[in-house]
Amino acid sequence: MKVEIQNLTKRFGQKTAVDDVSLTLTSGVWGLIGANGAGKTTLMRMLAGILTPTSGRVLCDGADTRALGEAWRDMLGYLPQHFGFYPEFTVADYLEYMAALKGLERDFAHKKIEELCDILSLTRVYKNKIKKLSGGTQRRVGIAQAMLNDPEVLILDEPTSGLDPGERVRFRNLLSEFARDRIVLISTHIVSDIEYIAAENAIMKDGRLIDVGTTEQLLRAVEGKVFTALVPDGLLAQTEREVRVVSLKNEGGGRTLVRYVADAPLLRGSEMAEPRLEDLYLWLFKDERRQEDV
Amino acid sequence: MYKLELKRLLKTRSTWILMASALLVTLVLCCVNIFGAYYYSYDGEFFHALDATEMRRIVTASAEGEWTPERIRDVFAQIAGVAANRRGIAVEGETNDNYEIVTGGNNSGAASIAGYTNTFLRSIPQVFDVYMDEIRPDMAAQYYTQRKAYIEEVMTLNYGPAAAEAALRLDENTTEPFYYEFGFGTGSDTASTLPVSLFAIAVVCSIICAPVFASDYSTGADDIQRCTRYGCKRLGRAKLLAAMTLSAVLYIICTAVFVALTLAVYGDDKTSAQLALDALVLIDIDMNGVLVLTLIAGFLSVLAMTAFTLWLSARMRSSVAVLAVALAVAMTPTFLVILLRESALGDWLRLLLPSGGLGLGTGMFVDIQIGEFLTIGSFAIWTPFVMLAAPAIETPLFALLAKRAYVRHECA
Numbered sequence: 284m285k286v287e288i289q290n291l292t293k294r295f296g297q298k299t300a301v302d303d304v305s306l307t308l309t310s311g312v313w314g315l316i317g318a319n320g321a322g323k324t325t326l327m328r329m330l331a332g333i334l335t336p337t338s339g340r341v342l343c344d345g346a347d348t349r350a351l352g353e354a355w356r357d358m359l360g361y362l363p364q365h366f367g368f369y370p371e372f373t374v375a376d377y378l379e380y381m382a383a384l385k386g387l388e389r390d391f392a393h394k395k396i397e398e399l400c401d402i403l404s405l406t407r408v409y410k411n412k413i414k415k416l417s418g419g420t421q422r423r424v425g426i427a428q429a430m431l432n433d434p435e436v437l438i439l440d441e442p443t444s445g446l447d448p449g450e451r452v453r454f455r456n457l458l459s460e461f462a463r464d465r466i467v468l469i470s471t472h473i474v475s476d477i478e479y480i481a482a483e484n485a486i487m488k489d490g491r492l493i494d495v496g497t498t499e500q501l502l503r504a505v506e507g508k509v510f511t512a513l514v515p516d517g518l519l520a521q522t523e524r525e526v527r528v529v530s531l532k533n534e535g536g537g538r539t540l541v542r543y544v545a546d547a548p549l550l551r552g553s554e555m556a557e558p559r560l561e562d563l564y565l566w567l568f569k570d571e572r573r574q575e576d577v
Numbered sequence: 578m579y580k581l582e583l584k585r586l587l588k589t590r591s592t593w594i595l596m597a598s599a600l601l602v603t604l605v606l607c608c609v610n611i612f613g614a615y616y617y618s619y620d621g622e623f624f625h626a627l628d629a630t631e632m633r634r635i636v637t638a639s640a641e642g643e644w645t646p647e648r649i650r651d652v653f654a655q656i657a658g659v660a661a662n663r664r665g666i667a668v669e670g671e672t673n674d675n676y677e678i679v680t681g682g683n684n685s686g687a688a689s690i691a692g693y694t695n696t697f698l699r700s701i702p703q704v705f706d707v708y709m710d711e712i713r714p715d716m717a718a719q720y721y722t723q724r725k726a727y728i729e730e731v732m733t734l735n736y737g738p739a740a741a742e743a744a745l746r747l748d749e750n751t752t753e754p755f756y757y758e759f760g761f762g763t764g765s766d767t768a769s770t771l772p773v774s775l776f777a778i779a780v781v782c783s784i785i786c787a788p789v790f791a792s793d794y795s796t797g798a799d800d801i802q803r804c805t806r807y808g809c810k811r812l813g814r815a816k817l818l819a820a821m822t823l824s825a826v827l828y829i830i831c832t833a834v835f836v837a838l839t840l841a842v843y844g845d846d847k848t849s850a851q852l853a854l855d856a857l858v859l860i861d862i863d864m865n866g867v868l869v870l871t872l873i874a875g876f877l878s879v880l881a882m883t884a885f886t887l888w889l890s891a892r893m894r895s896s897v898a899v900l901a902v903a904l905a906v907a908m909t910p911t912f913l914v915i916l917l918r919e920s921a922l923g924d925w926l927r928l929l930l931p932s933g934g935l936g937l938g939t940g941m942f943v944d945i946q947i948g949e950f951l952t953i954g955s956f957a958i959w960t961p962f963v964m965l966a967a968p969a970i971e972t973p974l975f976a977l978l979a980k981r982a983y984v985r986h987e988c989a
Contacts, residue, residue: 331804334987353806361804367797371589383581384805384812428801 284344284435285309286330286466291339293325300325302490303339308436312462314477315470316560317487318568323470324364326487327438330468331361343436357386360434364441366425370414374405374424377413381428392431399427402457404450418445426454430461437467443476455480478560486567493567498560505544505558505566512550513538526550527569529562544569578807578815586819592785596827599781603831606770606777607838614765630842634759644852645754649701650718657714700856703727721753724856731857731948740950740957747859747959751851760846761839762853762864771835771868772940775875776907778831779882779935782824783903786886788896789820790983795894799986813983817887817976824883825876832872850945857948859959867945874941874964878934881968882907884975885931891982910936924951928963931971940964 286308293301301322317323328334330341332348332355341348348355368377375396382392400406403423408416413424422445429437437458443451451473458467459480471477477484477498484501486494494501509529514522516537522528526543534540542556543549544566556562586592616629624632642648701717702709704727728748732741761767793799802808846853846864853864862870886903893899910927914936917923927933928951934940941964949960 328800331800333800333803356804356806356808359804361801363797363800365797365800367793367799367801369585369589369798372585376588380581380585381801381805383578384802384808386806425801432805 284464284466286348286436287342287345288326288330289340289342291326291329291341292337293322293329293334294337299490301329301336304487304490304492305339306485306492306495308466308468309483310462310464310466311482312458312467312469312477312480314474314481314484314560315468315487316474316477316484316564317470321487322490323487324440325490327361327440327468327470328363330436331359331438332356333361357432358435360429360432360437362425362429362439362442366421368413368421368424371412373412374400374409374416377424378427378431382431385432387432395431395433396427399430402453403427404453419447419450422446423450423454435465437461437465439467439469441471442469443471443473451476474560474564484560488567501563502558502560505563507555508544508546508566509542509556509558509562510545510548510550510553511540511542511556512548512553514541514550515539522550527565529565578811579818582812582815582819583822586785586789586823592823595781595785596823599778599827599831600834602777602781603774603835604838606774607835610766610770610839611842627842630764633764637757637759637763641758643754643756646718646721648754649720650714653701653712653714653717700724700852704856724851727856728859728948732950736950736952736957737955739955740952743950743957743959744859744948750861751859752849752861755849755852756863757848757852758846759844760848760864761843762846762850762867763848764846765839765843767839767843767868768854768942771871772875772935772942773937774831774835775871775879775940776911776935776937778828778875779879779907779932780904782827782879782883783886783907784900785823785827786820786883787890787900787903789816789887790890790979790986791893791896791899794986795896810980810984813891813980816983817884817980820887821880821883821976824879828876828879832875836868836872855946855948858946859948860945862945867942870945870961870965871941874934874961874968877965877968877972878932881931881933881971881975882935884972884979888975888979888982891979891986906930907932907935910939914938921952924949924960928960929967931968931975933967934964 288304288306288308291301291304292299304322304326315323315326325334329336330348332341335349343351343355343358369380372380378396378399379392382396387395397406400409403426405420405423405427408420413421416424422442426439426442429439443454446454455476458469461467462480462482469477469481481498483495483497485492486501494504513534516539519531519539519541522541526541526545526549529542529544532540532542541550542562544562548555611630612626614626614629614633616624616632701712701720704720704724705712705716706727725745725748728744729741732744757763790799793802802812805812846868848864850858850862850864850867854867882903885906886899889899889902890896893902909930910932913923913927915938917926927939941961944960944964947960950957951960951963952958
């Protein structure tokens with residue numbers, strides 16, 4: 284299966300949210316990386332058919348998804364950034380409602396709901412009202428609805444926000460297994476999630492696609508640009524102003540291990556480190572305001 | 578999909594609370610109608626609630642039956658006889674209240690005419706344009722002829738010859754002589770309470786329907802639904818139909834309760850509407866017919882208001898904004914009646930709104946008796962017809978617009 288995004292552009296008045304994006308998605312997990320306002324959500328919404336592009340098109344195995352209509356939606360699973368649900372619904376009500384909207388047979392739907400509730404640890408809260416569940420559990424309900432119809436194309440916008448570390452690990456494993464012969468497109472700020480499971484990544488900035496490739500290919504851009512150095516605690520504030528800090532780790536004895544990205548080592552005693560997606564993110568988006576969750 | 582959507586709407590607690598409120602308002606108005614009735618007999622005795630209704634039924638029994646010109650003449654002769662000895666008999670004509678006062682020095686004489694004083698006699702001075710005391714028995718016997726002349730005169734004066742011609746054409750089918758019997762139309766205040774009840778139902782329906790689409794847009798639920806097989810056109814259609822069904826069922830339940838209780842206490846009413854309401858009622862209809870027509874007009878208007886609210890909901894993201902606009906439209910006919918009374922523009926606006934058949938001081942019960950016409954050049958149409966036609970056209974129109982708006986909706 285192949286989904287081709289061809290010259291997709293979306294303008295809202297004077298603002299261009301997505302600017303001439305072309306990308307071919309093949310089976311596997313795809314990570315969509317970009318700062319806030321980069322155009323990830325708009326791109327995903329166009330892909331899901333919720334938003335009409337200003338220009339360009341999306342093809343599924345050569346057929347325009349707009350012309351495919353119901354057939355395209357049958358292949359699709361979508362979890363938006365803000366998961367909206369009916370407050371009066373229990374998990375069971377909601378999943379049954381969504382299964383009906385997806386046109387699933389009753390028996391298949393029940394079996395699938397049971398299976399997903401088990402995998403996503405929703406069995407215990409099956410009869411609870413969604414509005415009374417924690418943010419993470421609500422997110423898992425959202426993931427379950429997206430996967431109800433065994434979609435061939437799964438689009439998940441920030442699926443891991445609100446999940447605890449254990450849930451994230453289980454979710455990553457589920458997706459890895461799920462994406463064997465399907466396309467899964469994930470956008471997240473938690474780049475470590477993508478690092479573990481994404482076969483390919485697409486990086487967006489200011490509405491444009493600036494790079495596409497496997498994690499290894501992309502990391503080549505920051506090879507030799509990631510360093511660690513031990514810095515006395517007293518100099519930390521100054522160090523943070525001077526270099527692009529990725530992480531800080533208190534090593535005890537009044538010293539902190541600083542991981543940073545730069546063209547060349549800037550701190551005394553710097554050692555080169557193995558680059559990760561997080562480093563690449565900070566390197567590429569050095570002009571952006573630093574996100575708290577990166 | 579339709580069943581699913583209906584089930585979803587009924588799962589919402591606020592829907593049940595609102596539906597119960599509509600029923601409660603209906604019951605309260607019904608009780609006001611029944612238990613708020615009072616009656617002062619000719620000898621000064623006071624009756625209240627069901628006793629008052631029973632007294633009215635007994636007193637007006639003498640007025641039942643057909644009112645031939647001969648009978649009108651005889652009754653006026655009888656009244657003239659009583660009036661010659663009276664100190665005061667409240668037969669001033671335009672008493673539209675739910676009670677009557679007949680007092681005087683000659684109680685037995687007053688008692689003998691008590692049954693007529695709140696019936697047919699009210700419309701006699703109206704068509705002759707004189708006070709009750711000035712009507713002689715022979716003059717009264719000319720009532721039916723004079724009524725035609727009165728209709729022609731009023732219509733020509735207010736709306737021109739085209740309207741007068743149309744009015745007389747409508748009135749051709751009116752069955753004469755008119756008929757009187759005691760029932761909900763002549764014995765109760767249904768004309769005042771039923772329109773309030775219908776208005777309350779329309780408001781509740783608007784509140785229930787305001788979030789149908791708008792809430793899904795604002796919460797993001799719509800984004801998920803739209804990506805499913807049936808999440809676009811079919812879901813839009815199902816949401817529309819479910820909301821319309823709910824409004825229709827709520828209307829039917831509430832009005833059925835109102836009508837059942839009213840009829841149980843007062844009984845039905847075959848009184849000619851020209852007797853019970855006004856000489857300007859232009860069609861052949863009795864009070865049972867007026868009630869049915871009022872219920873049909875109310876039903877069409879409630880459906881039109883529901884479809885209009887759903888259209889707003891499909892276009893806007895905020896349920897509160899939808900509700901504000903819908904309520905403003907629901908109340909506009911009432912304000913127009915107050916602010917632009919007897920203005921052609923006011924009447925056009927009032928009747929072309931989806932809420933045209935609803936409101937206080939407006940609605941079928943009012944329009945059927947005031948003899949108003951909407952005119953364009955030489956074309957004239959009686960307002961009750963517009964009241965029925967406008968919502969019948971607007972309901973499918975707004976429903977289609979709502980579906981179109983939903984299918985085309987895109988959240989930025």
